[in-house]
Amino acid sequence: xxxxxxxxxxxxxxxxxxxxxxxxxxxxEVRVRVVVSGVNPTDWKSRKGASTRERGAGESVPxxxxxxxxxxxxxxxxxxVPGDRVWIYLAAPDYGATGTAQEYTVQPERRxxxxxxxxxxxxxxxxxxxxxxAHRALTVAEDGPSRLAPGALKGKAxxxxxxAGAVGHAxxxxxxxxxxxxxxxxxxxxxxxxxxxxxxxxxxxxxxxDVAARVRxxxxxxxxxxxEVSPAQNLGIDLAVVKPRGxxxxxxxxxxxxxxxxxxxxxxxxVRLQFVLLYTVGDAALLAAxxDVAAxxxxxxxxxxxxxxxxxxxxxxxxxxxAHDAVEHAAVGKVLVQVGAE
Numbered sequence: 001x002x003x004x005x006x007x008x009x010x011x012x013x014x015x016x017x018x019x020x021x022x023x024x025x026x027x028x029e030v031r032v033r034v035v036v037s038g039v040n041p042t043d044w045k046s047r048k049g050a051s052t053r054e055r056g057a058g059e060s061v062p063x064x065x066x067x068x069x070x071x072x073x074x075x076x077x078x079x080x081v082p083g084d085r086v087w088i089y090l091a092a093p094d095y096g097a098t099g100t101a102q103e104y105t106v107q108p109e110r111r112x113x114x115x116x117x118x119x120x121x122x123x124x125x126x127x128x129x130x131x132x133x134a135h136r137a138l139t140v141a142e143d144g145p146s147r148l149a150p151g152a153l154k155g156k157a158x159x160x161x162x163x164a165g166a167v168g169h170a171x172x173x174x175x176x177x178x179x180x181x182x183x184x185x186x187x188x189x190x191x192x193x194x195x196x197x198x199x200x201x202x203x204x205x206x207x208x209x210d211v212a213a214r215v216r217x218x219x220x221x222x223x224x225x226x227x228e229v230s231p232a233q234n235l236g237i238d239l240a241v242v243k244p245r246g247x248x249x250x251x252x253x254x255x256x257x258x259x260x261x262x263x264x265x266x267x268x269x270x271v272r273l274q275f276v277l278l279y280t281v282g283d284a285a286l287l288a289a290x291x292d293v294a295a296x297x298x299x300x301x302x303x304x305x306x307x308x309x310x311x312x313x314x315x316x317x318x319x320x321x322x323a324h325d326a327v328e329h330a331a332v333g334k335v336l337v338q339v340g341a342e
Contacts, residue, residue, distance in 0.1 A: 066100025
Protein backbone atom coordinates (compact mmCIF):
# COMPACT_ATOMS: atom_id res chain seq x y z
CA UNK A 1 0.00 0.00 0.00
CA UNK A 2 1.03 3.63 -0.47
CA UNK A 3 1.99 5.48 2.68
CA UNK A 4 3.62 8.73 3.72
CA UNK A 5 6.41 8.26 6.25
CA UNK A 6 9.17 10.16 7.99
CA UNK A 7 12.04 8.84 10.05
CA UNK A 8 13.36 12.13 11.42
CA UNK A 9 11.76 15.41 12.38
CA UNK A 10 12.10 18.48 10.22
CA UNK A 11 10.37 20.54 7.56
CA UNK A 12 7.90 19.02 5.11
CA UNK A 13 10.80 17.68 3.04
CA UNK A 14 11.23 14.80 5.52
CA UNK A 15 7.93 13.34 4.30
CA UNK A 16 8.21 10.69 1.61
CA UNK A 17 5.83 8.45 -0.29
CA UNK A 18 6.68 4.78 0.06
CA UNK A 19 5.20 1.28 -0.09
CA UNK A 20 4.39 -0.52 3.16
CA UNK A 21 2.81 -3.86 3.95
CA UNK A 22 -0.92 -3.74 4.62
CA UNK A 23 -1.22 -4.14 8.41
CA UNK A 24 -3.39 -6.78 10.07
CA UNK A 25 -5.75 -5.91 12.93
CA UNK A 26 -5.11 -7.60 16.26
CA UNK A 27 -7.52 -8.14 19.16
CA UNK A 28 -9.75 -5.13 19.66
CA GLU A 29 -8.40 -3.48 16.50
CA VAL A 30 -9.98 -2.43 13.21
CA ARG A 31 -8.41 -1.92 9.81
CA VAL A 32 -9.75 1.05 7.87
CA ARG A 33 -9.26 1.73 4.18
CA VAL A 34 -8.55 5.45 4.36
CA VAL A 35 -10.33 7.66 1.82
CA VAL A 36 -9.64 11.15 3.19
CA SER A 37 -6.97 12.30 5.64
CA GLY A 38 -7.31 15.57 7.54
CA VAL A 39 -4.33 17.82 8.35
CA ASN A 40 -4.18 19.91 11.53
CA PRO A 41 -1.52 22.12 13.16
CA THR A 42 -0.68 19.27 15.55
CA ASP A 43 0.46 17.22 12.54
CA TRP A 44 3.09 19.61 11.26
CA LYS A 45 4.17 20.52 14.77
CA SER A 46 4.77 16.86 15.59
CA ARG A 47 6.60 16.38 12.30
CA LYS A 48 8.89 19.31 13.13
CA GLY A 49 9.62 17.93 16.59
CA ALA A 50 7.72 20.62 18.49
CA SER A 51 5.51 18.13 20.30
CA THR A 52 6.13 17.28 23.95
CA ARG A 53 5.36 13.63 23.14
CA GLU A 54 8.27 11.25 22.78
CA ARG A 55 9.09 10.04 19.29
CA GLY A 56 10.68 6.62 19.11
CA ALA A 57 12.87 5.16 16.40
CA GLY A 58 11.45 3.92 13.11
CA GLU A 59 8.90 5.19 10.64
CA SER A 60 6.10 7.55 11.59
CA VAL A 61 3.00 8.06 9.46
CA PRO A 62 1.51 11.55 9.95
CA UNK A 63 -2.02 12.91 10.43
CA UNK A 64 -4.34 12.25 13.35
CA UNK A 65 -7.70 12.62 11.58
CA UNK A 66 -9.28 10.78 8.70
CA UNK A 67 -12.28 8.92 7.37
CA UNK A 68 -12.81 5.76 5.38
CA UNK A 69 -14.40 2.34 5.27
CA UNK A 70 -13.85 -0.56 7.67
CA UNK A 71 -11.93 -3.25 5.82
CA UNK A 72 -11.33 -5.89 8.50
CA UNK A 73 -11.84 -6.35 12.24
CA UNK A 74 -9.79 -8.21 14.83
CA UNK A 75 -11.02 -10.59 17.52
CA UNK A 76 -13.27 -9.02 20.12
CA UNK A 77 -14.50 -6.10 18.00
CA UNK A 78 -18.25 -5.78 18.45
CA UNK A 79 -19.32 -2.31 17.33
CA UNK A 80 -18.05 -2.32 13.74
CA VAL A 81 -18.15 -4.62 10.74
CA PRO A 82 -16.51 -4.49 7.30
CA GLY A 83 -18.25 -1.92 5.13
CA ASP A 84 -19.00 0.54 7.92
CA ARG A 85 -18.12 4.15 7.12
CA VAL A 86 -16.15 5.73 9.98
CA TRP A 87 -14.25 8.79 11.09
CA ILE A 88 -10.98 8.44 12.97
CA TYR A 89 -9.56 10.53 15.79
CA LEU A 90 -6.08 10.52 17.36
CA ALA A 91 -4.89 7.95 14.85
CA ALA A 92 -1.25 8.27 15.93
CA PRO A 93 -1.21 9.77 19.44
CA ASP A 94 2.29 8.47 20.16
CA TYR A 95 3.77 8.83 16.68
CA GLY A 96 4.25 5.36 15.19
CA ALA A 97 3.01 4.14 11.84
CA THR A 98 -0.74 4.42 12.43
CA GLY A 99 -1.50 7.89 11.05
CA THR A 100 -4.08 8.40 8.32
CA ALA A 101 -1.70 9.48 5.52
CA GLN A 102 -1.73 5.95 4.10
CA GLU A 103 -4.14 3.70 2.28
CA TYR A 104 -4.85 1.44 5.28
CA THR A 105 -4.55 2.10 9.00
CA VAL A 106 -5.16 -0.16 11.99
CA GLN A 107 -6.80 1.53 14.96
CA PRO A 108 -8.20 0.57 18.36
CA GLU A 109 -11.96 0.17 18.13
CA ARG A 110 -12.45 3.13 20.48
CA ARG A 111 -10.76 5.54 18.03
CA UNK A 112 -13.41 4.98 15.35
CA UNK A 113 -16.89 6.50 15.13
CA UNK A 114 -19.58 5.50 12.65
CA UNK A 115 -20.46 8.08 10.01
CA UNK A 116 -24.03 8.27 8.70
CA UNK A 117 -24.44 7.30 5.06
CA UNK A 118 -25.71 10.76 4.15
CA UNK A 119 -22.60 12.48 5.58
CA UNK A 120 -19.54 12.79 3.35
CA UNK A 121 -16.18 11.31 4.26
CA UNK A 122 -14.77 14.83 3.85
CA UNK A 123 -16.88 15.89 6.82
CA UNK A 124 -15.67 12.82 8.70
CA UNK A 125 -12.02 13.68 8.09
CA UNK A 126 -12.65 17.23 9.34
CA UNK A 127 -14.00 16.27 12.77
CA UNK A 128 -11.38 14.72 15.08
CA UNK A 129 -8.97 17.33 16.40
CA UNK A 130 -11.01 20.49 15.60
CA UNK A 131 -14.45 19.33 16.71
CA UNK A 132 -13.27 17.39 19.76
CA UNK A 133 -11.06 20.28 20.87
CA ALA A 134 -14.00 22.63 20.49
CA HIS A 135 -16.19 20.24 22.47
CA ARG A 136 -13.69 20.13 25.32
CA ALA A 137 -13.40 23.93 25.38
CA LEU A 138 -17.19 24.27 25.58
CA THR A 139 -17.60 21.76 28.42
CA VAL A 140 -15.02 22.77 31.05
CA ALA A 141 -16.88 25.63 32.77
CA GLU A 142 -17.28 25.17 36.51
CA ASP A 143 -21.06 25.46 36.25
CA GLY A 144 -21.30 23.19 33.21
CA PRO A 145 -22.50 21.70 31.05
CA SER A 146 -20.15 18.72 30.85
CA ARG A 147 -21.87 17.36 27.73
CA LEU A 148 -23.31 19.01 24.63
CA ALA A 149 -26.74 18.45 23.16
CA PRO A 150 -29.52 20.70 21.86
CA GLY A 151 -30.36 23.10 24.70
CA ALA A 152 -27.29 22.29 26.80
CA LEU A 153 -25.94 25.85 26.42
CA LYS A 154 -29.30 27.62 26.35
CA GLY A 155 -29.05 30.99 28.05
CA LYS A 156 -25.24 31.01 27.89
CA ALA A 157 -22.94 33.18 25.79
CA UNK A 158 -19.77 31.95 24.11
CA UNK A 159 -16.95 34.07 22.66
CA UNK A 160 -14.87 32.24 20.04
CA UNK A 161 -11.54 33.87 19.20
CA UNK A 162 -10.60 33.26 15.57
CA UNK A 163 -13.94 32.08 14.25
CA ALA A 164 -12.61 31.46 10.73
CA GLY A 165 -10.19 28.75 11.87
CA ALA A 166 -11.01 25.03 11.96
CA VAL A 167 -11.42 24.82 15.75
CA GLY A 168 -13.18 28.18 15.85
CA HIS A 169 -15.53 27.04 13.11
CA ALA A 170 -16.39 23.84 15.00
CA UNK A 171 -16.83 25.78 18.25
CA UNK A 172 -19.29 28.15 16.61
CA UNK A 173 -21.29 25.28 15.14
CA UNK A 174 -21.33 23.17 18.31
CA UNK A 175 -22.20 26.13 20.51
CA UNK A 176 -25.09 27.13 18.25
CA UNK A 177 -26.29 23.51 18.10
CA UNK A 178 -26.29 23.49 21.91
CA UNK A 179 -28.31 26.72 22.07
CA UNK A 180 -25.71 29.35 23.01
CA UNK A 181 -25.47 32.95 21.89
CA UNK A 182 -22.23 33.00 19.89
CA UNK A 183 -19.84 35.92 19.41
CA UNK A 184 -16.58 35.63 17.51
CA UNK A 185 -13.55 37.70 16.57
CA UNK A 186 -11.89 37.81 13.16
CA UNK A 187 -9.20 39.86 11.41
CA UNK A 188 -11.10 41.16 8.40
CA UNK A 189 -14.20 41.14 6.17
CA UNK A 190 -13.47 37.85 4.35
CA UNK A 191 -13.08 35.94 7.60
CA UNK A 192 -16.11 37.75 8.98
CA UNK A 193 -18.18 36.33 6.14
CA UNK A 194 -16.92 32.83 6.92
CA UNK A 195 -17.64 33.13 10.65
CA UNK A 196 -21.12 34.39 9.87
CA UNK A 197 -21.71 31.50 7.50
CA UNK A 198 -20.66 29.11 10.29
CA UNK A 199 -23.45 30.52 12.44
CA UNK A 200 -21.89 33.22 14.63
CA UNK A 201 -24.53 35.79 15.52
CA UNK A 202 -22.10 38.60 16.40
CA UNK A 203 -18.85 38.95 14.43
CA UNK A 204 -16.25 41.43 15.66
CA UNK A 205 -13.29 42.66 13.58
CA UNK A 206 -10.59 42.94 16.24
CA UNK A 207 -8.44 45.13 13.99
CA UNK A 208 -11.13 47.76 13.61
CA UNK A 209 -13.23 47.50 16.76
CA ASP A 210 -12.88 47.55 20.54
CA VAL A 211 -13.53 43.87 21.25
CA ALA A 212 -14.26 44.21 24.95
CA ALA A 213 -16.67 47.08 24.36
CA ARG A 214 -18.50 45.23 21.60
CA VAL A 215 -18.81 42.07 23.68
CA ARG A 216 -20.19 44.03 26.60
CA UNK A 217 -22.71 45.72 24.30
CA UNK A 218 -24.08 42.32 23.32
CA UNK A 219 -23.60 40.65 26.71
CA UNK A 220 -23.58 43.29 29.48
CA UNK A 221 -22.98 40.63 32.13
CA UNK A 222 -20.18 39.04 30.13
CA UNK A 223 -19.76 35.67 28.43
CA UNK A 224 -19.78 32.27 30.09
CA UNK A 225 -17.08 30.67 27.93
CA UNK A 226 -14.17 32.00 25.88
CA UNK A 227 -12.67 29.60 23.33
CA GLU A 228 -9.20 31.07 22.94
CA VAL A 229 -6.62 30.50 20.17
CA SER A 230 -4.24 33.39 20.98
CA PRO A 231 -4.00 33.78 24.76
CA ALA A 232 -0.71 35.69 24.67
CA GLN A 233 -2.46 38.46 22.78
CA ASN A 234 -6.02 38.19 24.02
CA LEU A 235 -6.01 37.18 27.68
CA GLY A 236 -6.50 40.74 28.88
CA ILE A 237 -9.59 41.09 26.72
CA ASP A 238 -10.84 37.65 27.80
CA LEU A 239 -10.63 38.56 31.48
CA ALA A 240 -12.44 41.83 30.76
CA VAL A 241 -15.44 40.09 29.19
CA VAL A 242 -15.83 36.74 30.97
CA LYS A 243 -18.53 36.37 33.62
CA PRO A 244 -17.86 35.56 37.25
CA ARG A 245 -17.25 31.77 37.48
CA GLY A 246 -16.75 31.71 33.72
CA UNK A 247 -13.95 29.93 31.86
CA UNK A 248 -11.29 30.88 29.36
CA UNK A 249 -10.36 27.68 27.50
CA UNK A 250 -6.91 27.95 25.90
CA UNK A 251 -6.34 25.46 23.10
CA UNK A 252 -3.45 26.99 21.11
CA UNK A 253 -0.55 29.43 21.38
CA UNK A 254 -0.96 31.44 18.19
CA UNK A 255 0.83 34.75 18.53
CA UNK A 256 3.16 33.80 21.35
CA UNK A 257 4.11 31.23 23.93
CA UNK A 258 4.13 33.37 27.09
CA UNK A 259 1.20 34.96 28.91
CA UNK A 260 1.21 38.11 31.01
CA UNK A 261 -1.51 37.62 33.60
CA UNK A 262 -3.19 40.24 35.77
CA UNK A 263 -3.98 38.00 38.71
CA UNK A 264 -6.57 40.31 40.23
CA UNK A 265 -8.55 40.50 37.00
CA UNK A 266 -9.16 36.78 37.15
CA UNK A 267 -9.20 36.20 40.89
CA UNK A 268 -12.01 38.61 41.73
CA UNK A 269 -14.59 36.97 39.47
CA UNK A 270 -13.29 33.42 40.13
CA VAL A 271 -12.43 32.90 36.47
CA ARG A 272 -11.11 29.51 35.44
CA LEU A 273 -8.21 29.26 32.96
CA GLN A 274 -8.43 25.84 31.36
CA PHE A 275 -5.70 24.50 29.10
CA VAL A 276 -6.96 22.09 26.42
CA LEU A 277 -4.96 19.36 24.67
CA LEU A 278 -6.65 16.19 23.41
CA TYR A 279 -3.64 13.94 23.98
CA THR A 280 -3.94 14.23 27.75
CA VAL A 281 -7.63 14.85 28.46
CA GLY A 282 -8.24 11.17 29.28
CA ASP A 283 -10.45 8.51 27.76
CA ALA A 284 -13.65 9.66 29.48
CA ALA A 285 -13.40 13.14 27.96
CA LEU A 286 -12.52 11.72 24.54
CA LEU A 287 -15.48 9.35 24.59
CA ALA A 288 -17.85 12.12 25.64
CA ALA A 289 -16.57 14.36 22.85
CA UNK A 290 -16.81 11.61 20.23
CA UNK A 291 -20.38 10.76 21.25
CA ASP A 292 -21.57 14.37 21.30
CA VAL A 293 -19.81 15.26 18.04
CA ALA A 294 -21.38 12.20 16.42
CA ALA A 295 -24.81 13.36 17.61
CA UNK A 296 -24.19 16.83 16.17
CA UNK A 297 -23.12 15.29 12.86
CA UNK A 298 -26.28 13.18 12.77
CA UNK A 299 -28.31 16.38 13.32
CA UNK A 300 -26.53 18.04 10.38
CA UNK A 301 -24.92 20.61 12.70
CA UNK A 302 -21.30 20.33 11.47
CA UNK A 303 -21.33 20.97 7.70
CA UNK A 304 -18.20 22.14 5.91
CA UNK A 305 -17.41 24.01 2.71
CA UNK A 306 -17.17 27.74 2.02
CA UNK A 307 -20.95 28.13 2.14
CA UNK A 308 -20.80 26.84 5.71
CA UNK A 309 -17.80 28.93 6.75
CA UNK A 310 -14.95 26.46 6.15
CA UNK A 311 -13.47 26.37 2.62
CA UNK A 312 -11.95 23.04 1.58
CA UNK A 313 -8.36 22.86 0.32
CA UNK A 314 -7.73 19.50 -1.36
CA UNK A 315 -4.43 17.73 -2.02
CA UNK A 316 -3.40 14.32 -3.30
CA UNK A 317 -1.38 11.88 -1.21
CA UNK A 318 1.72 12.69 -3.28
CA UNK A 319 1.17 16.37 -2.39
CA UNK A 320 1.39 15.79 1.36
CA UNK A 321 4.29 18.23 1.81
CA UNK A 322 2.25 21.02 0.24
CA ALA A 323 -0.72 20.08 2.43
CA HIS A 324 1.38 20.32 5.60
CA ASP A 325 2.90 23.61 4.45
CA ALA A 326 -0.55 25.04 3.79
CA VAL A 327 -1.61 24.36 7.38
CA GLU A 328 1.69 25.60 8.80
CA HIS A 329 1.32 28.87 6.92
CA ALA A 330 -2.23 29.40 8.19
CA ALA A 331 -4.19 28.72 5.03
CA VAL A 332 -7.84 29.69 5.54
CA GLY A 333 -9.95 26.55 5.35
CA LYS A 334 -9.74 22.84 6.01
CA VAL A 335 -6.84 20.99 4.39
CA LEU A 336 -7.78 17.50 3.23
CA VAL A 337 -5.67 14.84 1.55
CA GLN A 338 -7.41 12.45 -0.85
CA VAL A 339 -5.94 9.03 -0.13
CA GLY A 340 -8.32 6.74 -2.03
CA ALA A 341 -11.79 6.43 -3.52
CA GLU A 342 -14.87 5.60 -1.48
